Amino acid sequence: MSTIRVRSPASYWLAFPAATWMLGVVVVPIVLLVWVSFWGGRAFSTSSPLTLDNYTKFFANPTYIKLIGSTVVHTVTLMAVTGVLGYCIAYFLVVKVKSPRWRLLLFLAFIVPFWTSTLIRAIAWVPFLGVNGVINQTLMFVGATQSPIEAFLYSRAGITMAQVSLYTMLAAGPVVYMLNSIPPQLREAAMTLKAAPFTVFRRIIFPLTLPGVVIGQVLVFLNVMSDFATVATIGGNKHALLSNLVMLFYEGSQIRAASVVAVMLMICMLVGVVVALRVVDIRRLGA
Amino acid sequence: MDSLAHDPPQSVAVQGLARPQLDLELRGIRKRFGGFTAVDGVSLKVEKGQFVCLLGPSGCGKTTTLRCIAGLEEPDDGGILIGGKEVTRDPPWQRDIAMMFQDFALFPHMTVAKQVGFGLEMLKKPKAEIARRVQHVLKSFEILELAERKPASLSGGQRQRVALARAMITEPRILLLDEPIGALDYSLRETVMLELKLLQQRTGISFIWVTHDQNEAFSLGDLVVVMNHARIEQQGTPEDILQRPSTAFVAGFVQGNNVFHGRVVDHSAGLLRVETAAGTFMVPSIGKAPDLGSEVSFSVRAERLTDAVTDQHPNRLSVKCTTVEYFGAVRRHIFQRRDGELLKYDQFGAQSQRIAVGQTAVLGWQVEDSVLHVGVGG
Numbered sequence: 001m002s003t004i005r006v007r008s009p010a011s012y013w014l015a016f017p018a019a020t021w022m023l024g025v026v027v028v029p030i031v032l033l034v035w036v037s038f039w040g041g042r043a044f045s046t047s048s049p050l051t052l053d054n055y056t057k058f059f060a061n062p063t064y065i066k067l068i069g070s071t072v073v074h075t076v077t078l079m080a081v082t083g084v085l086g087y088c089i090a091y092f093l094v095v096k097v098k099s100p101r102w103r104l105l106l107f108l109a110f111i112v113p114f115w116t117s118t119l120i121r122a123i124a125w126v127p128f129l130g131v132n133g134v135i136n137q138t139l140m141f142v143g144a145t146q147s148p149i150e151a152f153l154y155s156r157a158g159i160t161m162a163q164v165s166l167y168t169m170l171a172a173g174p175v176v177y178m179l180n181s182i183p184p185q186l187r188e189a190a191m192t193l194k195a196a197p198f199t200v201f202r203r204i205i206f207p208l209t210l211p212g213v214v215i216g217q218v219l220v221f222l223n224v225m226s227d228f229a230t231v232a233t234i235g236g237n238k239h240a241l242l243s244n245l246v247m248l249f250y251e252g253s254q255i256r257a258a259s260v261v262a263v264m265l266m267i268c269m270l271v272g273v274v275v276a277l278r279v280v281d282i283r284r285l286g287a
Numbered sequence: 288m289d290s291l292a293h294d295p296p297q298s299v300a301v302q303g304l305a306r307p308q309l310d311l312e313l314r315g316i317r318k319r320f321g322g323f324t325a326v327d328g329v330s331l332k333v334e335k336g337q338f339v340c341l342l343g344p345s346g347c348g349k350t351t352t353l354r355c356i357a358g359l360e361e362p363d364d365g366g367i368l369i370g371g372k373e374v375t376r377d378p379p380w381q382r383d384i385a386m387m388f389q390d391f392a393l394f395p396h397m398t399v400a401k402q403v404g405f406g407l408e409m410l411k412k413p414k415a416e417i418a419r420r421v422q423h424v425l426k427s428f429e430i431l432e433l434a435e436r437k438p439a440s441l442s443g444g445q446r447q448r449v450a451l452a453r454a455m456i457t458e459p460r461i462l463l464l465d466e467p468i469g470a471l472d473y474s475l476r477e478t479v480m481l482e483l484k485l486l487q488q489r490t491g492i493s494f495i496w497v498t499h500d501q502n503e504a505f506s507l508g509d510l511v512v513v514m515n516h517a518r519i520e521q522q523g524t525p526e527d528i529l530q531r532p533s534t535a536f537v538a539g540f541v542q543g544n545n546v547f548h549g550r551v552v553d554h555s556a557g558l559l560r561v562e563t564a565a566g567t568f569m570v571p572s573i574g575k576a577p578d579l580g581s582e583v584s585f586s587v588r589a590e591r592l593t594d595a596v597t598d599q600h601p602n603r604l605s606v607k608c609t610t611v612e613y614f615g616a617v618r619r620h621i622f623q624r625r626d627g628e629l630l631k632y633d634q635f636g637a638q639s640q641r642i643a644v645g646q647t648a649v650l651g652w653q654v655e656d657s658v659l660h661v662g663v664g665g
Binding site (some may be wrong): 183185186188189190191192193194195196199203204207208 | 357358359378379380382384385386388390392393394395396405406409410453454457463
């Protein structure tokens with residue numbers, strides 16, 4: 001396909017700019033981060049001795065351990081909700097909407113909100129979730145409740161609601177792609193082989209979209225794990241996840257503790273991605 | 288389920304004796320897509336174990352007809368009976384059919400063995416039986432060594448066999464085939480055609496084979512159904528269609544016919560005199576003679592012409608040869624007719640007299656070799 005041979009000088013030159021960039025903004029900072037997390041003493045100095053003290057302190061505090069647990073639980077919840085919603089939306093868009101014009105319109109309606117930044121979208125939830133917010137006003141108007149419910153804003157439920165809206169598209173996108181690449185004849189062939197619609201879905205469609213599901217889940221997983229902005233805006237100061245702890249230590253100039261939590265966060269993410277790759281060979285996507 | 292299918296209730300059995308059992312009956316089915324009519328009143332009867340070919344140019348409605356039989360499209364109007372049972376509104380998975388798709392539609396994530404066993408799995412057969420029957424079918428299709436492979440690693444011919452094995456394993460009443468060998472290399476097609484014909488005869492399953500290739504249709508079909516513009520133009524044995532085309536479309540679509548359009552200027556004693564732009568010719572009338580002055584068409588087969596014209600050949604025309612082609616043992620001469628159309632003349636073997644390109648010849652044919660087109664349903 002390409003006229004440039006593998007391992008030729010030209011191919012190395014092509015890879016050079018991106019490789020330099022990644023080295024500078026990803027590899028070096030991560031190495032620094034890991035290094036700092038082992039620093040002993042109190043001075044901000046490259047001559048600090050290397051110790052395990054920072055990690056010992058982290059693991060000695062049950063609150064932090066629980067925070068890892070609750071971060072994982074929160075992330076898994078979000079993966080489940082966005083996974084189901086995203087799959088339904090993708091299936092609806094690709095399979096049920098027959099008119100190309102409607103499909104485009106719905107798809108635009110679906111992605112236009114994502115043209116604004118994550119932070120703005122998170123803040124936009126505040127007027128919805130607040131005590132005098134849209135949701136409470138509506139509930140009181142229809143008579144579902146007498147007094148406003150305070151559980152929406154500054155609560156775990158509110159964070160989850162906002163993040164579901166933020167990340168469902170990440171879960172849906174790869175599934176849309178995979179569904180689109182399934183020839184309609186496969187569905188028809190299965191039906192003529194006596195498979196009823198749900199069986200066709202279970203045996204043919206879902207297995208073929210599985211790589212898309214897994215990629216979507218990885219994207220949601222990584223984004224939710226690292227999303228401190230939504231948690232800070234919607235959760236106020238009452239709720240925190242691992243990423244907020246990094247912020248907290250950083251703002252308190254506790255650079256060693258911040259590094260330790262950041263390293264823990266990265267380890268959690270790495271484990272998650274490795275598990276995902278075990279389930280499905282993502283490299284097959286391009287084939 | 289099985290016992291019901293094999294021991295029909297008494298009344299049905301008596302009915303079955305009263306008339307020959309039909310595997311399939313289409314009663315005037317119609318299908319529109321928006322403003323486009325894809326199938327316009329198609330009726331067809333398929334007897335038990337018949338090999339039927341739906342033949343026609345692309346867009347003629349043959350594939351839509353097949354999809355209606357499969358239940359993949361629901362006709363707007365008309366009825367479909369499979370084995371005497373009304374199934375018009377039944378979904379595909381409740382019909383006693385199997386289908387082979389043009390590009391085979393193999394499931395990319397399943398091994399050949401899993402794929403071929405899929406139909407039996409859907410029928411809830413016991414695991415041991417599925418394994419045994421898959422083994423048997425793979426062996427009889429000579430693809431046993433492919434059992435654990437996935438479709439991506441198979442050749443075109445192998446995929447075709449897997450698709451066929453997958454469709455045949457459930458022993459359906461009717462097998463629907465949508466251009467089943469169109470995706471194969473040309474060199475493979477003849478072998479595969481022969482194999483499929485033998486398979487059909489051995490199993491007694493009715494085949495409904497959609498194709499645009501008349502060689503396929505005429506060498507395979509017990510019944511050939513020629514379609515054009517959403518309608519059936521003619522149905523009959525290959526012999527009927529080849530020797531007695533009933534419309535100008537069929538005559539023009541089938542290779543080797545010379546078609547003439549003209550007006551009836553005289554008729555007597557079962558003979559019509561037809562005036563065309565290429566000359567005036569005698570054509571035997573079929574059935575009720577058409578009125579004087581009415582528009583008719585007729586055809587004459589290329590091999591029925593002769594350049595040794597005698598008193599036996601009242602139909603004659605003088606034409607100039609433009610091309611000579613060879614089809615195996617056949618030498619085909621193409622002439623320019625006076626009306627601008629082409630005239631084809633086939634010679635077999637080593638006939639002494641040869642006509643060269645550029646030469647003008649007088650060609651003639653006997654009156655009874657003119658075939659009058661009597662129209663749809665005639």
